[in-house]
Amino acid sequence: MENQIFELQYAMDTFYFLVCGALVMWMAAGFSMLEAGLVRSKNTTEILTKNIALYGIACTMYLVCGYAIMYGGTYFLSGIAGGDDLVATALASKAEEGFNGGAVYSDASDFFFQVVFVATAMSIVSGAVAERMKLWAFLAFAVVMTGVIYPMEGSWTWGGNAVFGLYTLGDLGFVDFAGSGIVHLAGASAALAGVILLGARKGKYGADGSTRAIPGANLPLATLGTFILWMGWFGFNGGSVLKLADVGSANAVAVVFLNTNAAAAGGLLAAMVTARLLFGKADLTMILNGALAGLVAITAEPSTPTALQATLFGAIGGVLVVFSILALDKIKIDDPVGAISVHGTCGLFGLLLVPITNSNSTFFGQIVGAATIFVWVFGASFIMWMVLKAVMGLRVTAEEEDQGVDIAECGLEAYPEFTK
Amino acid sequence: MKLVTAIIKPFKLDDAREALSEIGVQGITVTEVKGFGRQKGHTELYRGAEYVVDFLPKVKIEVAISDDLLDQTLEAITKAANTGKIGDGKIFVSDLLQVIRIRTGETGEAAV
16 A cells, blocks of 8 residues: 555656646747747747757757766666666655655656756747847757756756866755756856857947837737746746645645746836836836746745745846846847846846745855856857857848848748738 | 829728718728828837837828719818827829729729
């Protein structure tokens, strides 16, 4: 009887993991719609191509070598399905952990849950470099990012390995529950390196230093994308509890869902009020960024804050993101969708919030962790972008940019007319 | 025969159509257009940056009529599209050399 209960718990936790992974997978749709909404219609097909192609690349590269680098498994996932002694092995680990102990679940479900996080990190990059980067340069970068750059920093954080054998982040009090730093700050760091080498879109900044608006083509899509991301985030944070099937874990999952939702609500309200005070209007795209800023800010630790704290943390993230977007424009870092501000600025902010509610972490550990992730991902990405710039070039020609990268890179308009 | 081309505010289109039907106009052609006159453009706001919209959306109505309907047509459109505010639009009148109904081959006044 006890073994059957263990088997049932194993089944439930595996099922929970898989459903959460599927929710996170859906975030790829959210990013696609958000980015498609915030670019001009002449660049829609290309941004959609990038988004779906990077998902394929992330899944494949993480399977080939990423998962092995990050968690020390085998290349090509050989043996992940489990052998003939699967039940015996699972029961032995369950007996060791006990009913209320650590989660025991299928290895394959663990890979599935991890791989969708890699895709999320890479999705962050695509929006920031939108409307001017060459498609194939972006995809080549995606191969290295998802196969090596992300798995390396993942191995130092969630994987628990020492950073080049020098120091171990966990010992310093570094805690990142679902990846404010490991996923979001990492994605934003890679994006920042790319944007610096790529330059701003033509016409974004005036000769006198003024910022010019380049309005997105489809705000209904951008709003739908934000809602999809918000929904997917329940899997992102909720699944990171890793276990559902005992009262303590179920309660933790419920608190994480609650706090994740509260932070997003706080973030969008704060961004809306901030935009109204600064610009005199309720700026929808800032509101959308505010919701995501709240989500990123709570991701580093959604399980220990109270609901009110989560709302406030999200709200501060929502204010922060508006100022961050304006500040990046001041220094001519052109990010069409606000990805660097949402995921970078608020990712860092999220890491720094953890010690307020979680006594297992320290500000020192959080700062060292954030610095480690930023220096590695930004540095490695910068070198990779430089190599790509030298080999194939990062940017389309001025004429192609003017015409739209849909025609130049994909040979297809998103909304074709007068066809025969 | 005359061709009356009127540029009016989009939200006045239904009123203009009804007024024209009442005086017996048999058909009109409508096009969504953009342009500027004395109203100029206006500024909009995106992510904290203002930008100028130079061309405002308007509706262009084209009506082909017989000469005796001209005054009534002009009056109907003027009355229906008038808001008294800047940007109400303009009406252009030009001579129409020939009209042909494609289905029957009728020409001139009979085809209007």
